[in-house]
Amino acid sequence: MISISPAASFRIILCRPSHPGNIGGVARAMKNMGLSQLSLVQPLCEINADAYARASGAGSVLDEAQIYTTLPDALSHCVDSFGFTSRRRERIARLYPLREAVTHAYEKAVHGPVAFVFGNETNGLTIEELSNCQSMVYIPANPEYASLNLAAAVQLLSYELYVAQSVIPTINYDVTASPPAQQQHLSHLMKSLENMLLESGYLDPNNPKQLMTRLQRFIHRARVEEEEVHLLTGIFETVRKKLARSVK
Amino acid sequence: MISISPAASFRIILCRPSHPGNIGGVARAMKNMGLSQLSLVQPLCEINADAYARASGAGSVLDEAQIYTTLPDALSHCVDSFGFTSRRRERIARLYPLREAVTHAYEKAVHGPVAFVFGNETNGLTIEELSNCQSMVYIPANPEYASLNLAAAVQLLSYELYVAQSVIPTINYDVTASPPAQQQHLSHLMKSLENMLLESGYLDPNNPKQLMTRLQRFIHRARVEEEEVHLLTGIFETVRKKLARSVK
Numbered sequence: 001m002i003s004i005s006p007a008a009s010f011r012i013i014l015c016r017p018s019h020p021g022n023i024g025g026v027a028r029a030m031k032n033m034g035l036s037q038l039s040l041v042q043p044l045c046e047i048n049a050d051a052y053a054r055a056s057g058a059g060s061v062l063d064e065a066q067i068y069t070t071l072p073d074a075l076s077h078c079v080d081s082f083g084f085t086s087r088r089r090e091r092i093a094r095l096y097p098l099r100e101a102v103t104h105a106y107e108k109a110v111h112g113p114v115a116f117v118f119g120n121e122t123n124g125l126t127i128e129e130l131s132n133c134q135s136m137v138y139i140p141a142n143p144e145y146a147s148l149n150l151a152a153a154v155q156l157l158s159y160e161l162y163v164a165q166s167v168i169p170t171i172n173y174d175v176t177a178s179p180p181a182q183q184q185h186l187s188h189l190m191k192s193l194e195n196m197l198l199e200s201g202y203l204d205p206n207n208p209k210q211l212m213t214r215l216q217r218f219i220h221r222a223r224v225e226e227e228e229v230h231l232l233t234g235i236f237e238t239v240r241k242k243l244a245r246s247v248k
Numbered sequence: 249m250i251s252i253s254p255a256a257s258f259r260i261i262l263c264r265p266s267h268p269g270n271i272g273g274v275a276r277a278m279k280n281m282g283l284s285q286l287s288l289v290q291p292l293c294e295i296n297a298d299a300y301a302r303a304s305g306a307g308s309v310l311d312e313a314q315i316y317t318t319l320p321d322a323l324s325h326c327v328d329s330f331g332f333t334s335r336r337r338e339r340i341a342r343l344y345p346l347r348e349a350v351t352h353a354y355e356k357a358v359h360g361p362v363a364f365v366f367g368n369e370t371n372g373l374t375i376e377e378l379s380n381c382q383s384m385v386y387i388p389a390n391p392e393y394a395s396l397n398l399a400a401a402v403q404l405l406s407y408e409l410y411v412a413q414s415v416i417p418t419i420n421y422d423v424t425a426s427p428p429a430q431q432q433h434l435s436h437l438m439k440s441l442e443n444m445l446l447e448s449g450y451l452d453p454n455n456p457k458q459l460m461t462r463l464q465r466f467i468h469r470a471r472v473e474e475e476e477v478h479l480l481t482g483i484f485e486t487v488r489k490k491l492a493r494s495v496k
Contacts (some may be wrong), residue, residue, distance in 0.1 A: 029400055034390040055391055099411070118428060140411055142282040145305055152277055152403040155396075159404050163347070163388055200487045222470030231462060239448045239487060246494025 006161050009109035011037035012154055013074050015129050016120040018044040024062065025151025031058035038065040039111075040072045044120070047063035054151075063215040070233030071117065071132045076184035077111035080105065083125050083133030084153060086146045093220050094135045101137040102160045111179040116157055121150050131213060134183075134220045181229035189229050190216055190234035254409050257357040259285035260402055263272040263377055264368040266292040272302030272310065273399025279306035281406035282413075285361075286313040287322045292368070302399075311424050319365065319380045327360035328353065329379030331373050332401060334394045342383045349385040350408045364405055369398050429477035437477050438464055440484035 012030060017023050017040060026036060040047075052059050068074040075081050082101050084091075089231050096104065105114045117133050119125030130136060139148060139156055148156075181189075194212055197203035203211055224232070260278060265271050265288060275286060288295075293459050316322040324331050330349050331341070344352065353362045365381055367373030380382060387396060387404055396404075429437075438441050442460055445451035451459055472480070 025397065025400075031393050031398070032389050032396050035375055054397075056397070057395070071273050077295050110313070139407070141324065142410070143409075145279050147305070148280050148403075149273065149276060149302075149304070149399075151397075152273075152280070155400045155403055159387070159389075162390070166388075187287060196487065197483065200483075200490050201484055202486045211479075214476070218470065218472070218476050218480075222466070224466070228462070228466050230460075232466075234444065235448075238450045239444065239491070242448050243487070243493060244493065 004106055004109045004165070006165055007036050007187070008037055008208070009114060010105065010161060011039060011078070011113055011115050011158075013039045013041060013071070013115050013117045014043070014150070015041045015071060015117065016044050017124060017150065018121055019150075020045050020048045020051035021054045022048055022121060022150045023065075024051035024056075024058075024156045025149075027051070027055040027058040027061035027065075029132050029151050029155035029158050031055075031061050033162040035158050035161070036061055036064065038062070039068060039115075040065055041068045041071050042143055043067065043072050045174055050222045072183070072187050073128050075115055075117075075132060077113055077185075078115040078183050079180045080108040080135070081115040081117055081133040081183060082135050082137045083117045083130045084119070084137050084139070084142070084157075085125060085130060086138060086148070093130070093133060093217060096135060096137050098139050098156060099164075100161055101135065102157070102164050104135070105161070106164060110178060112182070118150060118153060123130070131216055132183075178225040181224045181226045185226070185229040185233070186219060186224060189224070189233045190219065192240070196236040196240040196243070199240045252354055252357045252413070254413055255282055257282055257285050257361060257408055258353065259287055259326070259361055259363050260405075261287045261289060261363050261365045262398070263289045263319060263365065264292050265398065266369055267398075268293050268296045268299035268399045269302045270297055270369060271302075271313075272299035272306075273307035273397075274402045275299070275303040275313075277403035277406050280308050280403070282411040283406050283409070284312065286310070287314055287316060287363075289316045289319050289322050290346040291315065292443050301412070319377050323363055323365075323380060325361055326363040328356040328383070329363040329365060329381040330383050330385045331365045331378045332367070332385050332387070332405075333373060333378060334386060334389070334418055335397070341378065341381060344383060344385050346385055346387050346404060347412075347434070349383065350405070350412050352383070353409070354412060364402075366398060366401060389407060427474050429472045429474045433474065433477040433481070434467060434472065437472070437481045437484070438467065440481045440488070444484040444488040444491070447488045455496055 014026065030038060047062050051062055055062050108114050119129060139153060193215060198205060262274065278286060295310050299310055303310050356362050367377060387401060389396065441463060446453060
């Protein structure tokens with residue numbers, strides 16, 4: 001049995017947070033439940049005195065927060081990623097209720113870091129940001145008022161991760177399976193596929209429709225393994241080069 | 249089985265709250281999870297504009313909040329009461345972890361209102377206040393930093409009450425409702441892929457190794473949908489034709 005350290009395995013990513021107080025509240029919620037890795041993508045505010053005031057005894061989480069310019073950068077070394085949404089209409093990826101997502105996250109954490117991604121306070125995650133996540137999560141809530149405060153949402157996730165820690169270690173992790181692909185290799189795979197499709201004429205850059213979104217959704221659901229991501233990327237690049245040469 | 253309405257059965261009692269923002273955060277956390285009955289005992293602050301700002305869309309909970317001068321008054325019609333504490337040393341009453349307390353609360357709620365009692369932000373519940381409660385509850389948390397924000401603690405309780413209300417269905421949350429691909433279409437897909445690989449030179453017919461086996465394993469695990477199988481087959485056939493033409 002492999003034991004998971006939540007502090008080492010799980011990271012919280014906030015996309016475009018706009019209120020310092022919320023960032024502080026997130027830090028406190030994390031430390032209350034033993035988490036420490038916080039990343040901000042394109043923050044719209046400073047980590048200022050308000051943030052530290054709300055963080056209370058969790059200032060260390062703010063001190064060590066990482067800043068990124070894009071979500072794919074923040075996700076690059078993660079083996080799985082869960083994007084939070086309260087809008088269930090978008091058919092982008094699998095959608096889990098919180099507690100079930102946490103179970104899956106522990107299974108994946110055997111192989112590497114797992115990210116939980118939260119959107120801006122007003123608008124949540126964009127379609128593009130959700131597309132960068134391998135699964136979507138919703139927090140069961142009052143359908144007439146399901147919009148949770150950002151720090152409250154992180155508190156619920158952190159708590160579920162903390163509680164699951166003592167329950168889940170009885171699960172038999174399948175560590176014999178090949179490890180899942182790192183997110184940066186999946187991004188590279190999608191780029192190779194797109195280039196091949198452009199070269200072949202199948203993808204019209206002036207009228208791309210939903211082609212790449214549909215393919216990305218398929219690739220995320222497919223749970224590509226690290227070995228396979230290299231195999232597939234190799235195929236697409238070989239074919240692309242062959243097509244490119246033949247045009248001349 | 250008797251069905252319990254959480255909104256009618258459960259009330260949140262805050263003893264001596266001192267920050268309007270926290271009271272607002274509590275109101276929002278409650279409404280997010282379908283609760284509405286909030287009582288304040290000897291509040292040390294007003295329910296002011298800060299409270300309404302943090303309450304966001306849950307101002308109605310603040311409008312209807314009841315004010316009491318003593319905790320026994322606030323508890324008078326309740327059939328059970330749970331006092332929250334992060335200090336587990338006081339052996340005043342039975343002490344339950346949150347999730348277990350919620351189970352007991354639902355059992356009691358058949359008979360009448362059940363109260364959850366939270367203390368002042370700085371000091372928590374006094375010994376006397378805890379003595380007025382029939383049981384004590386703790387929220388499992390990092391032992392090195394177990395002091396949760398008041399609104400965060402109410403959020404966790406409200407969430408546990410909401411989730412316990414119904415068995416949250418775990419099946420059918422896969423909103424990718426498109427049916428799975430028929431096996432014959434998967435076979436066709438594999439054939440198209442093989443033809444493309446042969447045409448591109450990536451697959452050597454005299455030395456195929458395990459290439460097609462590995463790809464088949466991936467495709468089976470990926471749970472390709474019917475729509476996707478046609479999309480992928482179309483891509484491979486387009487590319488194969490393009491490669492074939494270019495050789496001539």
